Amino acid sequence: xxxxxxxxxxxxxxxxxxxxxxxxxxxxxxxxxxxxxxxxxxxxxxxxxxxxxxxxxxxxxxxxxxxxxxxxxxxxxxxxxxxxxxxxxxxxxxxxxxxxxxxxxxxxxxxxxxxxxxxxxxxxxxxxxxxxxxxxxxxxxxxxxxxxxxxxxxxxxxxxxxxxxxxxxxxxxxxxxxxxxxxxxxxxxxxxxxxxxxxxxxxxxxxxxxxxxxxxxxxxxxxxxxxxxxxxxxxxxxxxxxxxxxxxxxxxxxxxxxxxxxxxxxxxxxxxxxxxxxxxxxxxxxxxxxxxxxxxxxxxxxxxxx
Amino acid sequence: xxxxxxxxxxxxxxxxxxxxxxxxxxxxxxxxxxxxxxxxxxxxxxxxxxxxxxxxxxxxxxxxxxxxxxxxxxxxxxxxxxxxxxxxxxxxxxxxxxxxxxxxxxxxxxxxxxxxxxxxxxxxxxxxxxxxxxxxxxxxxxxxxxxxxxxxxxxxxxxxxxxxxxxxxxxxxxxxxxxxxxxxxxxxxxxxxxxxxxxxxxxxxxxxxxxxxxxxxxxxxxxxxxxxxxxxxxxxxxxxxxxxxxxxxxxxxxxxxxxxxxxxxxxxxxxxxxxxxxxxxxxxxxxxxxxxxxxxxxxxxxxxxxxxxxxxxxxxxxxxxxxxxxxxxxxx
Numbered sequence: 091x092x093x094x095x096x097x098x099x100x101x102x103x104x105x106x107x108x109x110x111x112x113x114x115x116x117x118x119x120x121x122x123x124x125x126x127x128x129x130x131x132x133x134x135x136x137x138x139x140x141x142x143x144x145x146x147x148x149x150x151x152x153x154x155x156x157x158x159x160x161x162x163x164x165x166x167x168x169x170x171x172x173x174x175x176x177x178x179x180x181x182x183x184x185x186x187x188x189x190x191x192x193x194x195x196x197x198x199x200x201x202x203x204x205x206x207x208x209x210x211x212x213x214x215x216x217x218x219x220x221x222x223x224x225x226x227x228x229x230x231x232x233x234x235x236x237x238x239x240x241x242x243x244x245x246x247x248x249x250x251x252x253x254x255x256x257x258x259x260x261x262x263x264x265x266x267x268x269x270x271x272x273x274x275x276x277x278x279x280x281x282x283x284x285x286x287x288x289x290x291x292x293x294x295x296x297x298x299x300x301x302x303x304x305x306x307x308x309x310x311x312x313x314x315x316x317x318x319x320x321x322x323x324x325x326x327x328x329x330x331x332x333x334x335x336x337x338x339x340x341x342x343x344x345x346x347x348x349x350x351x352x353x354x355x356x357x358x359x360x361x362x363x364x365x366x367x368x369x370x371x372x373x374x375x376x377x378x379x380x381x382x383x384x385x386x387x388x389x390x391x392x393x394x395x396x
Numbered sequence: 397x398x399x400x401x402x403x404x405x406x407x408x409x410x411x412x413x414x415x416x417x418x419x420x421x422x423x424x425x426x427x428x429x430x431x432x433x434x435x436x437x438x439x440x441x442x443x444x445x446x447x448x449x450x451x452x453x454x455x456x457x458x459x460x461x462x463x464x465x466x467x468x469x470x471x472x473x474x475x476x477x478x479x480x481x482x483x484x485x486x487x488x489x490x491x492x493x494x495x496x497x498x499x500x501x502x503x504x505x506x507x508x509x510x511x512x513x514x515x516x517x518x519x520x521x522x523x524x525x526x527x528x529x530x531x532x533x534x535x536x537x538x539x540x541x542x543x544x545x546x547x548x549x550x551x552x553x554x555x556x557x558x559x560x561x562x563x564x565x566x567x568x569x570x571x572x573x574x575x576x577x578x579x580x581x582x583x584x585x586x587x588x589x590x591x592x593x594x595x596x597x598x599x600x601x602x603x604x605x606x607x608x609x610x611x612x613x614x615x616x617x618x619x620x621x622x623x624x625x626x627x628x629x630x631x632x633x634x635x636x637x638x639x640x641x642x643x644x645x646x647x648x649x650x651x652x653x654x655x656x657x658x659x660x661x662x663x664x665x666x667x668x669x670x671x672x673x674x675x676x677x678x679x680x681x682x683x684x685x686x687x688x689x690x691x692x693x694x695x696x697x698x699x700x701x702x703x704x705x706x707x708x709x710x711x712x713x714x715x716x717x718x719x720x721x722x723x724x725x726x727x728x
Contacts (some may be wrong), residue, residue: 134685138692161402183408204408205398223402232403245402289398395399 091116091396092147092240094156095389096136096231097248097340098164098274099123102389103143116370118389119146120338137230144238146331151184157235158244158392160251162340163272163281166284167194167222168247168292170207172215182218183185190220201225219289244395249281249292251391253280255361257368258394262286267332270359273339280340338384342376361390368393455660469511526682546623547570547699547720549598553689554704556587559680559714562614566704568623573599575619585617592621600624635696635727637666648689661724670724671700677707677717686718696725 095102104118121139125132147157173185186204191197207217217293229244235242249272256270267286274280283288338359358380365372365386372391376382465601550568557563559578565576578583585606592599636644642659649656657675676686683704690699700721707715 131685134689179408186408201402201406203400203402203404203406204410205400207398218408219398221400221402228402242403246400247402250398250400 092152093159093389093392094143094157095160095248095392097123097162097385097388098132098280099125099341100385101136101139101143102386103146104325104389104393105147105152106154107150116368116393118365118370118372118386120373120376120385133227133230136227137234137386140231140234144234144240147240148238152265155239155241156243157240158246158395159231159235159242160246160248160388160392161223161227161231163247163249163285163292164274165223165227166199166247169193169220170289170291171204171218171220173218174324175214175216182216186236188218190222194222197222199225201228219292224246232268235286244392246395248340248388249280249283251389251395252359253283253289253391254287254394255364255387255391257285258338258391259360259364266334269332269335271337273337274341286332290332307324338387339381340385340388342382342385359384359387361387364390364394412556480636490496547687549573549595549623549704550702551684552689553588553591554687554716555684556584556591557680558584560713561706563704563706563716568702570701571623573621573623575621577615578614578616580614582606582615585615588617588619592619598624621687636696638724639725641695641697644693644695645690649676649678649686652678652682652686652689654682654686667726669726672722672724674720674722675718677715680714680716683716683718697723698723 092104093104100123101121102118103121104116106114123132123135123139125135129259164170169190171186171189173182173189183204187202188204190200192290194200201224202220202222205219205221207219231245232242238258249270252270252272256268262268265286267290270283270285272281282291282293284292311328334355334357336359360380360383362383370390372383372386376386436519452619546568550573553573553575554566557577558581560580561584562578563576565574575588589604589606592601592604600622601619602622603618606615606617608614609616638659638661642661645659646656655677659672659674661672662670676683678686690697700723702721703719705717707717
């Protein structure tokens with residue numbers, strides 16, 4: 091089994107090596123992606139680095155050619171839609187597609203899936219999670235994998251993988267709501283997933299032109315820290331109403347964040363217990379501090395899915 | 397528990413759907429090359445994908461043939477056109493005997509090249525020996541490496557030109573890079589000058605000046621620079637045959653949203669070095685990325701000369717036309 095976890099500025103990848111009949115260990119590595127802001131540059135750099143990662147896997151000539159991949163959640167658009175219960179499947183699909191078409195300016199080049207979410211109450215509406223990702227990005231990844239004769243078996247969103255890790259690591263108490271924050275470059279919170287008994291809400295933060303969430307239209311870099319997140323929570327936004335939050339980063343040189351997270355209900359996500367349980371080894375140089383280790387949360391979540 | 401898998405089909409997912417293998421559309425890329433290391437099971441799956449692609453391409457070809465049949469013109473028109481073409485060809489050969497004859501791969505559209513990498517045929521015209529210009533003493537890998545470096549430098553210069561640049565002359569021939577262009581501000585000129593003068597190991601500037609244009613509104617940059625040869629480590633290169641090469645160039649261009657003409661190759665025989673031309677047009681940034689993508693792949697191609705022109709602007713963004721003369725080397 092092979093895993094590739096893609097973030098905005100790195101690829102973390104791992105493979106399982108069979109030492110004997112019943113003994114297997116896995117190793118995890120990391121490559122940086124040097125990209126500018128535009129999506130084309132990301133796509134080109136990703137293609138190049140994927141090629142070298144896949145060549146590395148191929149060199150090992152594994153018998154198991156399956157690959158699980160996670161892509162950064164900020165490349166996607168995610169919606170929680172409610173529709174009337176009792177519709178046929180094809181009608182549900184049409185309604186959800188129509189909703190997405192009305193929510194996004196251009197849906198032609200998007201690949202969209204809708205997932206049913208179980209209701210917390212017995213309301214007459216059904217909830218669906220709709221995920222749209224650029225079709226080109228999906229095709230670039232799949233075609234690269236297929237070219238090297240690997241078999242893509244799973245494509246997940248990074249933050250959902252981190253959520254899987256969290257739900258494996260900590261048992262959630264009844265009626266509790268937790269949040270997972272992904273902190274990107276320059277202390278910017280990128281994505282937030284709130285979950286309790288299932289997924290409650292997802293927020294993606296865009297700081298460039300701040301078109302997504304008006305409350306975040308602040309260009310002061312001082313505000314891009316966890317205090318800012320805490321301030322947001324204190325403002326009682328219903329979407330941000332949760333009991334604990336866990337932070338992980340895709341940019342580990344983020345000392346400022348580390349100093350801010352220290353209490354019982356604000357923690358840095360730690361993938362190490364799960365990884366050692368699965369006999370997964372990380373290069374020593376990455377085991378610097380808690381925040382440095384948290385960058386492996388997404389791949390750890392991906393590993394727990396198998 | 398919600399189990400997301402973006403490899404499944406579009407639309408509404410079954411509650412239990414988890415892994416829905418290989419229901420994926422790999423049409424963005426060429427079908428993979430068969431390798432001996434692959435298990436039988438994998439081969440079967442890839443064969444299926446390949447078969448699907450072949451079916452698509454054959455149906456496309458059928459449609460194309462039907463279209464062709466509809467466009468039948470009177471024989472007299474063909475006859476006049478043939479006479480004119482023949483006369484032009486004779487005059488051309490008479491006056492420019494050292495110029496290679498150009499034969500164009502008859503790929504009726506780029507999509508066909510990208511998806512199928514099947515050139516229908518290569519016109520069979522007299523094949524002249526055109527290898528004279530190629531320095532046989534120098535190893536092929538050296539040439540590829542050096543000329544890739546040239547293309548990389550060119551894209552560096554091109555990147556410094558502003559969007560609204562008016563290119564009068566921009567070409568590379570026999571290691572001489574000449575640039576004449578008009579820009580609106582002096583800073584762009586200074587940037588290029590800084591770039592060229594600070595690449596001591598790559599450029600030998602012979603002439604560089606920035607002057608105001610006659611209407612005193614803009615600035616004209618005139619530059620003549622020699623690109624220096626470095627000591628080169630011979631590098632390995634990957635061999636692509638004509639189909640693969642045209643597919644690679646076309647898909648690179650198309651992925652970047654460039655307008656790209658079918659690859660022009662001088663002759664059919666793949667055992668000797670041949671010349672060819674690549675024509676693309678598009679936005680500056682995409683042209684730069686196209687050059688970089690070509691350079692990043694060490695294949696059996698060297699980039700000999702290059703010409704850039706300002707194309708027709710469309711809806712506010714300027715278009716650049718790029719022509720690259722290439723040499724295609726045979727298999728080692």
